[in-house]
Amino acid sequence: MRIVILLHKLRCAKTDPEYGQALGQCMDHSRVSQAAWEAVVANLTKMCPWTLHTILGGSKDYLLRAEADVVEELPTVSCPFQLGVMMHFFRGLYPEMGEEMREKLFKWAKRSLRSSRCQAGKSPSNGGLRPPPSSNDGQSPPRPSNDGQSPQRPDMNEGSDGGSACGLSWVNKDTVALLGIFIMQASNRDFAQVRAEQVCDLIEESDFLARLTEAADDLPDRVKHVMDMLQTQCGDKAQLRNISRSGPLACYMSNMDSMDAANMEKRLTKLRGCKNKDAMKNIAGLVRELAKKKPVDREMLRSMGASASALTSRQIANISDGVILDTIVELGEGREWSRGQSRDLVRKYLRGGGKVKSGSDLVQMGSLVRGLRSGTLRNVSGPELLRAARGGLEDEAQDMSPFQRGTIVGTILAGVNTTDAIESLSGSLLLVVPLSALVAADVGSLTNxxxxxxxxxxxxxxxxxxxxxxxxxxxxxxxxxxxxxxxxxxxxxxxxxxxxxxxxxxxxxxxxxxxxxxxxxxxxxxxxxxxxxxxxxxxxxxxxxxxxxxxxxxxxxxxxxxxxxxNDCPGFLSKMSDVKMECLPRSSPVRGQLLERAVGCLGDAMSTLDGAGVRSMGALVCEFTGTNVTQLTDAAFNASIPLLAKCRQFEASARSVLATRLVQTLGPASQWSVDTVRSLGSLLTLR
Incomplete structure (x- = not known):
């Protein structure tokens, strides 16, 4: 009865906009939306596509407020049309979902896809997975194709990932279109089964590139993978060409079309906010190519911003001294200049008429002060150097050479009262103040x-x-x-x-x-x-x-x-969780004593430890011997991996045993995903 009433209200809402708006507000403040989701969970495998589509629409508000765990309530479905309706609905909610819910929905979809393929393998008449057409306006459910063609039986030669009872892979020719942007949640191993042409077809989806853009911050590696596939396999798709002109996805474009200088400058402006490694390479390449096509003037240097550090020494040498003089402030804001580049730029700045006589002169040079010769620094008076130190030179000094810092401090002490100088200095400059200066100073009067x-x-x-x-x-x-x-x-x-x-x-x-x-x-x-x-x-x-x-x-x-x-085991383990064991010599017997005490606290035997117990041991897992590692249960070993990944050193007897168990647990190293490799930390050093 609850479902029938809800259906009636929702159908009325479709024909009466005012009633629909009122109903939406009502559902925000009632259990109707939750009831709709509960109805889907309880009756999913029995619903026809139209009924399922309508009730799903009513569950939207609850689903977006609920914890991600509610997705785990969904039963696996093998009917292609039910699965198509569900994924059509979920794709529309993707931008508003949290990452955890996206991940859980992908896993549910993967199980259902595999179930559907297995069912299709038994029943030829039910094999096609026809996803909803992209042109669907969201107001009506996807309907079965009526093109006169019989649903195709899945290709039995597409390979298997070993996870299906019927031996079929969860991927077939329609899988990517059905999942849409949810394919971004796939592991590298799963994604390896996806064919390039399937991803290429997604470009034609009206919202796929927008969804891909939204995923760029959370899943940069996967976005890069998809973008590489799109660029190398998808020919001259018009929408793909448009990516390179604007938007965050431009940060992931590795193939740069030939451009004139004007378009290069526009591209640099678009890429300036990119932080990923590939974009940095593209920016560096554009900067160097742009400098080849036209002389580097003031406007160009300013448009390059911090990326100007990609210029070669020869290109810097070709810039006029006057241009460097006029842009020294902007250039000094860059943090990527090498010491050699800083010297070259400072030399041109001085030749162009630049002065280094006062504290303000030094401060305006920003990071480029690293390129100043010690002789030039000595020409600045002690009081002016101290004024510069207070104004920002102290921060830049940490990247200077010890000789440069010593020159600055020596000049300051020679021209300023020693006590006042020490009172004003801090950080890297204070650390080079000689003891003789401290002896001469009135240390008792120093504050802080x-x-x-x-x-x-x-x-x-x-x-x-x-x-x-x-x-x-x-x-x-x-x-x-x-x-x-x-x-x-x-x-x-x-x-x-x-x-x-x-x-x-x-x-x-x-x-x-x-x-x-x-x-x-x-x-x-x-x-x-x-x-x-x-x-x-x-x-x-x-x-x-x-x-x-x-x-x-x-x-x-x-x-x-x-x-x-x-017997205060929690107190002892809590205190030990922050200990850095490398403070002890490798041969210290204290290491073994602390490990023995921790194991005794938790259950007297390594073989009885569970995952929670291992996690409570903190840095003590770094003291595991080869025998200890062998005795751990699978659950305990899995729990220890994140902790072991942080260890700076391992017991000699544990190294080979750990390497063996990692392969037994995670599979061959050649099949590890990027995320897995990153999570293993120091464990990657094991052989």
Missing amino acids: ITRKQWNVAQALYLCTIVFNNGSMTHVEFSELGALTQGVTCKELSNYADQFGTQLGLALGNATWLSRNQLTCAGQKMRDIVMNLPAGTTAEEIRNLAESLPSCLLLYIGEEAIARLYG
Whole structure:
């Protein structure tokens, strides 16, 4: 009864626009739309195409609001007409769907296609998969073809992917037209079964290129694959030629037609927003070709923007000095200039009458300051260099050579009060300030001393001043920042005695601590833990455990860990999840001890671990031995792959075993998709 009422309302809506609009608002605020979807799920295999089409239209609002999991409720269908109606509807919603729902719908369609092909193999009269014509206006369901031809039986020689009980592939001559833009969700292995001519036919679909454009951000590799196929296999399709003139798909055009200079400049403007690798190559090629066709003038350089860095040294040499002088600001905004190009451009700028005398002169040159000779930098006064440092030169200096940075800092210190100079500098320029300058400066008057970047030698000296009075709270110690590098083991020991159980809080996240400092801190923390008073409560111990920097667990020893965590497996594993095991020597016995403790927490045996247990081990999976890997269940090994991919090193005995299990799990490496290869990280180094 619910279906009949809904059908009546929807049919009325088709003939009465005002009623239709009111019905749409009603469905937005009621369960009618959800009821329509539930009706489709419950009766899909029994519905005729017209009824299915009508009820699907009513489910749109619910489907776009629902979680992607609702798609999994759909039963597999083998009737070509039902499948055609469903995909016709889903293709219309593609732009509004989330990526997860698109993926789930593709998998459902793939199952249904395979089922349909298998059914067609048994019943010759039901073999054709005729997708809805692209000219359908969306107001009526796709109807069976009436061309007098009997539906074609699927070609039994099209090959199989091994996933079908009847041995047929899910792909036939009509598959791509039926799926439309959903073919973008196919894996590389699935897509390899698609024939070029099928993709070429999609160009004639009125909205396919628009949908392909929308997919460019989410699926750049697949869009590139499709675009390569379209360009190499589809001849002179008019719509394909239009792609190269505008739109995001132009970023994926690899075949560039011969163009005159005017069209090249237009193309550069279109491609300027592209970020993909192929577009960068095309832009570089266009820039070099354009420079061959006409002299590079001011307007051309400005139109090239950052892509001007693709110019060759000879082409740069052919640009007049005056043009470089007039465009130095725009050229300096580019970040891709090589050091050699920067030198060439600066030389032409100076020959053209450019001046480098003040801080503003340096700042306007942007990234090109890397091309300045040290002698030129010395000609700028110390106060002007300091003004430039405050105005942006500090940021550019990180890409300069150590000699250039040293020249800048030396000139500043020679012409400016040392304390004022150190107060103003930060980052890469501050790091080259010599110790003699720190000794000469009034360090005690410096503000934000704990927020600046210091090298180890600077930090060692400054700590002798900061720690001079021998008194500091654990909060003050935790805010030392880069100065922590200069804390000696003796100072660390003295302060640890003051901080007691607050030592963990004092060390903060231990970002700046060296391995030697961590060893000293670990020894002090072990003493603190093992000497806790007998009356220490469980809550106090838990607070102490939570306060420890994760990396300190590598240095406090097994007994202290047992005292801190006892049977608190989640607490221990949570802390270990952030530990960088490479901080320990490869031969350290602590590695095996921590792994053994984690496995004991989770179930006493590697063979009993499930996927969730393995995921909770974090970086400890990097300590798996060959025997450990062999003992893992398939589910546990699958769960470990993303974690193993992040490991910087593996146990020697595990390398060959891991390589073997990867092939057993994922199949031959020659069949891995691009996404799979990218996800494997350091596992790709295994043999």
